[in-house]
Amino acid sequence: MRYIVIGSGVAGVAAIEAIRSNGKAGEIVMVGDDPHGFYSRPGLAYFLTGELHDKALFPRTREDYARLNFKFQKGRVTKLLPTEKAIALDGKTYLSYDKLLIAxxxxxxxxxxxxxxxxxxVKLDHLEDARRILKFARRGKTAVVVGGGITALELAEGLLSRGVKVHYLLRGDRYWSNVLDxxxxxxxxxxxxxxxxxxxxHTELAEIxxxxRVNGLRLKDGRTMRCDILAYAIGIKPRAELARDAGLSVDRGILTNEYLQTNDENIFAAGDVAQVFDPATGRSVIDSLWHLARDQGHTAGLNxxxxxxxxxxxxxxxxxxxAGLTTTIIGSVGQGHDEDIVGIARGDSETFRQLPDAIVAQSGFDVNRVRLMVGEKTLLGAVVMGDQTISTxxxxxxxDGMDITSMRDKLxxxxxxxxxxxxxxxSKYKAN
Known part of the structure; x- marks a missing residue:
């Protein structure tokens, strides 16, 4: 058997681990166009601020990779050939496969x-992007950041930590309004x-x-601003072009069944590029979170x-x-309109800080806040800001969809x- 994994992110590595954990022999080839292979993309934010050296972004050793016994082939896949069960690499080299994972x-x-x-x-997709940002920051004085989510904030704080004056443009009247209250x-x-x-x-970019080289920008209301750097994070788009061109089923991402299998039985997809069928809801969902990409890659590898x-x-x-405040976001926390959902929020308490067996990422915050989305019998989501004692x-x-009937009225x-x-x-649950 020859397994080919396209992509060197966490989903691809998890798939290779799963294949080998199953005791399967056969050749595994990972193909990737990122020259650095597998590294922590969530860690790029801390590399920007100087809290992590770039070497700390690489969690695996040569020995780890040797144990997995796979070949890394640097290059860009330019075409999928499902009928021939092959891929075209850089438009000239062809590799055949028995099973293929697009990650x-x-x-x-x-x-x-x-x-x-x-x-x-600049943007922040990969390590070379981060290095470009740092290069510009060394000689830039003023940056403008455009975008409304986590990555935009990481860009703003990374640039600020490098001594750059930062202006942050927000289209609406507050930050990340589709997630935070x-x-x-x-x-x-x-x-x-x-x-x-x-x-x-209420500020939107019209022209750079x-x-x-960037020297400024014009806003939609006609105002102008001077800047040396324009950093943006206005969303992400699954890299589904190869799959679409090959005739695979694609909506926003590559459509798969609950086994991570596409409409071609020999081709699988996992991670940010995959739109996976969820039997629990009957919907096909794109998730852009590291741990879910890892889980998908593992399941795809087994299958x-x-x-x-x-x-x-x-x-x-x-x-x-x-903004320096550790924040955990769990489940559904947006502004839902279902009648059986009640949103409640409270601040700090003494017990909050004393729960044993919990992960406390940081302490000593001046802000400690919990917001819960309470359903009829279960908690649907939560936001924990500051002390993380209660997040686990x-x-x-x-x-686990625990029945919260016994505490719902108290909440x-x-x-x-x-x-x-x-x-x-x-505590009562653990005691039982």
Missing amino acids: VGAQATPLAVPGANLEGV EYESRIIERRLQEEGVTLHF TGKS MTGERQTYVRNTPFNVTRL PLQRIVR LARDAKIADVVVDFW
Whole structure:
């Protein structure tokens, strides 16, 4: 058997680990156009701020790779040939396969404004992007950041930490409004302003100016700004062109069944490029989280060896840092309109800090906040900002769909100490 994995991210590596864990012999070839192979893409934010050296981004050793016994082939796949069961590499080399995994991830949605190709316009897809940003930051004085999510914030804080003056453009009236509530957005905005970031609300980019290099921009309301760097993070787009051109079923991402298998039985997809069928909801879903990409890659690898293992979508769980504030986002936390969902939020409590067997990423925050999305019988999601003591229990409660009937009324009571109620519920659960 020859297994080919296109893509060197976490989904591809997890697939190779799964193939080998199954005791399967055969040749494995990983093909990737990133010269650095596998590294921690979430770690790029900390590389930008100087908290991590680039060597720390690489979690595996040569010995780890040797044990997996695969070949890394650097190059760009230019065509899939499903009928011939082959791929074209750089338009000239052809590799045949028995089973193929497409795990090429997603890329930053490009800016569709004049001047977007000027030198000094940067994104954060991979390590070379991060190095380019640092190169520009060494000689740049002013940067403008465009975008509304986590990556835009990482760009702003990375540039700020390098001594660059940062202006942050927001289309709406607050930060990340589709995930955070207004109170949470204002917390992040205040912290950014205290760090020295200048926020511009209701502001949209119309044009980037300069001859060969960025020297400024024009806004949709006609105002102009000077800058040396324009950093953007306005969303991501699955790299599904190869699959589409090969006749595979593609919606927003490559469509797969619950076994990570495409409409071609010999081709699988996993990670940010895959739109995976979720039997629990009956929908095909794209997830852009590291741990879910790893889970998908592992399941795909097992199924490539002939197993028939269903991918079970775990509750989305993301620990990030927003304006220096550790924030955990679990499950569904957006502004849902279902009548059986009640959103509640409370601040700190003493018990919050004392729960044993929990992961505390940082402590000593001036902000500690919990927001829960409470369903009729289960918790649907949670946001924990600051002290993370309670985040691990909440993850389990949401992930396992635990029946919260016994504490629901207590959670919804006026002036309830949410953390204390959750801690009491969790302690009783562990005791049983």
